[in-house]
Amino acid sequence: MSREHPDRAGGASVALSGISKRFGDHQALQDVSFELRPGKVTGLLGPNGAGKSTLLRILLGLARPDAGTAHVLGAAPGTAPRSARRIGVLMDSVGFPPRMTVRRQLQISAVALGLPASRVDEVLAQVGLEGDATRRRIGACSTGMRQRLALAVALLPDPELLILDEPLNGLDPDGIRWMRRLVERAAAEGRTVLMASHMLSEVEQSVDDIVVLRRSVLFTGTLQDLVRQGHGRLEDAYFGLVEGSAPRLEDSRA
Numbered sequence: 001m002s003r004e005h006p007d008r009a010g011g012a013s014v015a016l017s018g019i020s021k022r023f024g025d026h027q028a029l030q031d032v033s034f035e036l037r038p039g040k041v042t043g044l045l046g047p048n049g050a051g052k053s054t055l056l057r058i059l060l061g062l063a064r065p066d067a068g069t070a071h072v073l074g075a076a077p078g079t080a081p082r083s084a085r086r087i088g089v090l091m092d093s094v095g096f097p098p099r100m101t102v103r104r105q106l107q108i109s110a111v112a113l114g115l116p117a118s119r120v121d122e123v124l125a126q127v128g129l130e131g132d133a134t135r136r137r138i139g140a141c142s143t144g145m146r147q148r149l150a151l152a153v154a155l156l157p158d159p160e161l162l163i164l165d166e167p168l169n170g171l172d173p174d175g176i177r178w179m180r181r182l183v184e185r186a187a188a189e190g191r192t193v194l195m196a197s198h199m200l201s202e203v204e205q206s207v208d209d210i211v212v213l214r215r216s217v218l219f220t221g222t223l224q225d226l227v228r229q230g231h232g233r234l235e236d237a238y239f240g241l242v243e244g245s246a247p248r249l250e251d252s253r254a
């Protein structure tokens with residue numbers, strides 16, 4: 001099954017070229033370039049402070065790069081027509097108002113996006129939040145339930161592009177398997193999925209392509225090619241890249 005969207009015809013749905021970003025005297029991103037393809041899940045890997053969240057914020061138009069260009073669904077970040085309904089974002093599941101119920105939070109998000117109320121029940125079912133769980137105050141939800149709610153908000157608009165920052169946080173093994181299937185299905189439907197995660201073993205099971213970031217792009221390509229660099233082990237390939245890059249990172253702070 002493949003969804004038809006004009007921006008998906010052939011080209012990349014996200015293209016970054018030469019993106020750099022500095023905070024004071026700290027160079028957070030340096031000359032970052034890569035592309036994301038429709039129908040693929042791309043894993044964004046990198047150690048703490050590598051610049052992953054900064055990059056996601058730039059993609060969403062929440063931060064401005066100092067240099068470089070970004071195209072997201074055929075436009076500059078944050079400017080694609082109807083972008084709020086074409087991009088689903090899971091970045092933080094702790095920011096919800098604690099006294100709000102799960103269902104009410106989704107109803108408000110649906111109204112804000114101009115979506116029909118029926119969409120709320122559809123996504124609640126999709127993320128496995130039904131019955132009593134939908135009437136629970138968010139403050140009384142488990143971390144895993146909040147993560148499912150955050151994903152439900154991301155899925156509400158039936159987006160072409162899904163940006164997921166640490167989507168597996170707080171999920172139990174069953175939740176992790178469920179998330180993997182959901183992401184796989186999203187890609188099979190022709191969506192573009194970018195997933196930042198520290199969980200290498202899970203990334204290895206979920207993604208088609210990989211970007212390894214540590215201020216600069218250390219690798220961009222298929223999972224298969226990266227694993228081959230580690231002689232069959234993603235972990236070895238990852239640490240080979242990341243540990244090999246450490247001196248250059250320190251040099252940059254001078």
Ligand SMILES: Nc1ncnc2c1ncn2[C@@H]1O[C@H](COP(=O)(O)OP(=O)(O)OP(=O)(O)O)[C@@H](O)[C@H]1O
Binds near residue numbers: 028048050052
């Ligand atoms: N608004 C800001 N002001 C100053 N420094 C910032 C700001 N945002 C990020 N940084 C710095 O930029 C670097 C990259 O941060 P970022 O949060 O993008 O990394 P990350 O890869 O997402 O890390 P983590 O895996 O820990 O979430 C870090 O050194 C961080 O302290």
